Amino acid sequence: MLDVRRLRLLYELDRHGTIASVAQALHFAPSGVSQQLSQLETEAGVRLLERVGRNVRLTAQAKVLVEHAKKVFAQLEQAESDLAAAAHQPVGTIRVGAFQTVAESIVPGALVALHQHERLRVEVVEAKPSTALPALLARDLDLLITEQFPGHPFPVPAEIIRLPVADDPLYLARPNHPASWDLADARHDAWVMEPEGSVGRRWAIARCRDAGFEPDIQFEAANLSIHVQLVHAGHASAFLPGLLWRTHPRPPGLHRLPGEKRSISIALRAGSETHPSITAVCGAIQSAAAAIPTNV
Template identity: 45%
Template sequence: MLDIHRLRLLRELDRRGTLAAVARALSYSPSAISQQLTQLEAETGVTLLEHVGRGVRLTEQARILVRHTEAILERLELAEADLARSMTEVTGSLRVASFQSVMLALVPSALSLLAERHPALRVQITHCVAADAVAGLVAHDFDLVLGEEYPGLPQPRTPGVDEEDLSHDEMRLAVPPGGPWSRSGLADLAGAPFVIDPGDIAPAQWARNMCRSAGFEPDVRFSSGDLLLQVRLVETGHAVAFLPDLLWTDRSPGPVRLHHLPGRPRRRLFTGVRRGAGGQPRVRAFREALRDSVTAGR
């Protein structure tokens, strides 16, 4: 009988490419991963890995096994969902990964609804950028993730993950209440100090693309994914920013001036679960609470 845990490690190696990457993702040592895969080779009686330089690659037999592993894991998710649906009460734990704007605007009200409707359900929330959240979902670190997709930046669908749309959220230009940038539209902000998410993640790419479409490269003085810091920098006149409407679901923009952007771009918000887990009562309850929170905030 093949060991499910070892099959999952082989699938992760296929996804991540190196033993070191699998070890980092799953908090194992590379040698422990290698030992487990050696045991899997003994169980199957075929060679699964070939050494290439300092790394390894999967053989054709290993890829056959990975394809079957995807089906096996999906079937196990379906079995767990069927068992949970046979119960009269929604119980157990749900591990959720979310990014900041959803955590601020929707998650607290969703948790309040769940506490009323399903008091025996335990929800754990982790603040995580979308890309890391999806990787954690596939690695079984999370049971449900919240994701975002920006206009003009379609995200490739992750094999084995089922997505469900949650909402579409307009992005706006936020400028200070006073000073030289207070009444400016995007085309007038070529010399303005911007605060933009760090690195090359989707929010940062989209923000730079918006500025370039207006004819200039943004002067990024501040790099932070903390939306509350971004708001504070705008409030105090130190920066301009692109902020989602979702941020103002249960609060006022205060002194921040918000302007519509050309074309009124909206990001797509969605939830993702491993294929086969969408029927889990825990998942369905959390998705329903999120949808109700979106409706209440409109």
């Protein structure tokens, strides 16, 4: 009989590509991953891996097994949800990954609402959606709050579902030119943006290029509070999301970009959406987001 824990390793190898990456994601030693995959080959009775240089790749039989594994994991999630439903109340620990502006503006209100469930513990970690998705798939997180910028969708595998949370309007801040919100006029501005590779950075650069210029990125920071401070001090222009004004004063030269917004959603593993504890946390997040005015 195939061992589910070893199937998880094969599934993760298909996702990550290397044994070292699987070991890091699941907190294993690389040698331990290799040994477990060798035992899975014995259980399956077919060759699952083939050596390619210093790495390995999945055989055609292994790819078939991965597709079955996805269905098995989804069924196990559903089984856990069905069993938890018998308790008729949220219990246990739910781990939530949330990026900065959501952690500051939406999550606190959700936690207040969840105090009514005395047997439910909610743990929150600050996490960028692009880097935390593996933690959700590996069950290190139960929920991940994600963001999508216009024209830059956040890709998720088939075994992940998403629930809508809110649409967050986007703003242009030009502190040294408060009367001008025409982006084309900002071609000579100094800019602060998120680090290279982030979806916010990709959207911002694309927005500038659409306006006919390459932005002069003089400052780079993952923490948007730093962006706000640089704008307030007049050192940089920036694109900023509306949720920031729940916890920060509005800077000068702030203009809402017509029709531009990022979409915030909850990502969770398929099959877990009916788990009473997860349902309670998702509902509290959605309600807390709905209570925040969007016409700021």
